[in-house]
Each structure stands twice: as C-alpha cells, then as structure tokens.
Amino acid sequence: MYPIELRKITKSFKNASGNGELLILDSIDLCPQVGKSTAIIGKSGTGKSTLLQIAGGLDAPTSGSVFCNGTDLGTLSDSKKSLIRNRNMGFVFQNNMLLEDFTALENVMIPAMIAGKGKKECRDRALELLEKLGLTDRLDHLPGQLSGGERQRVAICRALMNSPEIIFADEPTGSLDEENAREVENMLFDIVSSEKKTLLLVTHNIDFANRCDMVYRLSNRKLTLEKG
Numbered sequence: 001m002y003p004i005e006l007r008k009i010t011k012s013f014k015n016a017s018g019n020g021e022l023l024i025l026d027s028i029d030l031c032p033q034v035g036k037s038t039a040i041i042g043k044s045g046t047g048k049s050t051l052l053q054i055a056g057g058l059d060a061p062t063s064g065s066v067f068c069n070g071t072d073l074g075t076l077s078d079s080k081k082s083l084i085r086n087r088n089m090g091f092v093f094q095n096n097m098l099l100e101d102f103t104a105l106e107n108v109m110i111p112a113m114i115a116g117k118g119k120k121e122c123r124d125r126a127l128e129l130l131e132k133l134g135l136t137d138r139l140d141h142l143p144g145q146l147s148g149g150e151r152q153r154v155a156i157c158r159a160l161m162n163s164p165e166i167i168f169a170d171e172p173t174g175s176l177d178e179e180n181a182r183e184v185e186n187m188l189f190d191i192v193s194s195e196k197k198t199l200l201l202v203t204h205n206i207d208f209a210n211r212c213d214m215v216y217r218l219s220n221r222k223l224t225l226e227k228g
C-alpha cells in the first residue's frame with residue numbers, strides 16, 4: 001500500500017459557455033515512492049496544480065481513482081476526506097495560505113487543534129517544529145510581519161504538524177528569491193530524508209526538480225518519467 005496512488009486519472013474542465021470540455025489530464029498513473037522526493041515539471045497551464053489537487057483530494061478527477069493507503073478517496077464523504085487530509089497529508093502552496101490574523105505559532109498549531117489534540121500538546125509540537133526551521137524568535141509575528149521565506153517555513157511547519165506521511169508542495173519556492181528558495185528546498189529535502197516522508201512536488205525550477213529522486217514531465221496531458 002502507498003500513501004498516494006493515482007490510477008488512470010483523467011480531468012476535463014467545462015468551457016465557460018458550458019457546452020464544451022477541455023481535456024487537461026489523460027489517464028495518468030502515478031505512485032510516489034515512500035521516503036523519496038518526486039517532482040512534476042512542465043510548462044505553465046499543463047495541469048500540474050490540477051494533478052496535485054487531485055492527488056491531495058482537494059479536487060475530484062473526471063474519471064480514475066486516487067487511493068490513500070488503499071482507500072479510494074472517491075468513495076468517501078467530504079468529511080471523511082477532510083479527516084484523511086488532516087491526518088495523512090501536508091500541503092505547502094506557493095502563496096503559503098497562512099491565516100493573516102493568526103500568529104506564526106497559532107498558524108502552525110491549527111491542524112493539530114482541528115485533529116482534536118490538547119492545547120499544550122499542540123503548542124509543544126508547534127514550538128519544536130518552529131525551532132527546527134529556525135523561527136523561534138518569530139513565534140508571535142503575524143504573517144504580514146514575516147519575510148517570504150519565513151512565511152514559507154511557517155507553512156512547512158504547519159504542513160508537518162500532524163506528522164503526515166505525504167507532503168504535497170505546489171511551487172513552494174515560486175515566490176522566493178534564490179537564497180530563501182534554496183533554504184526552503186534544503187528544509188524539505190532534510191525532512192524527507194530524516195523522517196522518511198514522501199514528497200510530491202510541483203516546480204518549474206529545473207535545478208530544484210533535479211535534486212529530487214524522481215522527475216516526471218507533464219505535457220500533452222500525459223506524464224513521462226525523466227529521472228529515477
């Protein structure tokens with residue numbers, strides 16, 4: 001069993017007029033290896049984010065199945081899917097999606113609070129992660145008071161809060177300068193190797209992708225293996 005397995009995933013979107021369909025993904029199979037990093041590269045608009053959203057159960061495929069440890073996400077209610085996302089998956093997005101009215105510490109604590117853990121346990125775990133990612137002196141900062149790299153590191157802490165087995169990252173360094181981008185890359189790879197996490201990453205940065213164990217290219221609605 002695998003944390004995520006995509007089988008024959010097809011996705012099409014309706015045109016704005018509603019009378020035509022645009023095929024974005026055509027019968028895609030993908031099974032990221034446990035303890036490894038897998039990158040998906042491809043031109044803008046090819047469907048990388050769509051594929052990642054489907055893999056993470058945030059969007060439904062038009063046909064095909066996504067299995068999480070053998071369970072077909074398509075057979076689950078929205079609340080069961082949310083539960084699996086909260087327990088088994090961590091998400092890091094390009095624009096970090098932190099809650100602006102909450103401090104760095106609070107943002108990181110939220111997934112564990114949702115999971116019903118006690119406040120002290122949440123706080124201790126969040127402090128441990130924030131320390132690991134070098135943010136101990138930024139605990140009470142609001143996202144607006146942090147640099148882009150710091151916000152992204154907070155987002156990584158939040159993604160790791162419930163110790164998910166798989167981490168999805170969509171252009172996690174897309175809005176960062178080179179130095180911050182490198183730092184965020186290093187942190188993600190460090191977590192994958194030290195904690196045996198599975199990383200599924202979308203990036204248009206070839207150097208970042210090439211640091212991953214496996215690299216797939218998405219083009220013409222299909223995935224092809226380029227490395228690994």
Ligand SMILES: Nc1ncnc2c1ncn2[C@@H]1O[C@H](COP(=O)(O)OP(=O)(O)O)[C@@H](O)[C@H]1O
Pocket residue numbers: 013014024042043044045046047048049050051
């Ligand atoms: N909700 C939607 N409705 C219609 N078309 C969409 C929707 N989301 C994405 N698309 C289209 O699907 C294609 C792939 O989008 P996306 O997955 O964001 O690409 P990428 O991440 O590779 O840049 C684009 O042409 C986009 O316009």
Ligand SMILES: [Mg+2]
Pocket residue numbers: 048049050
């Ligand atoms: Mg995208």
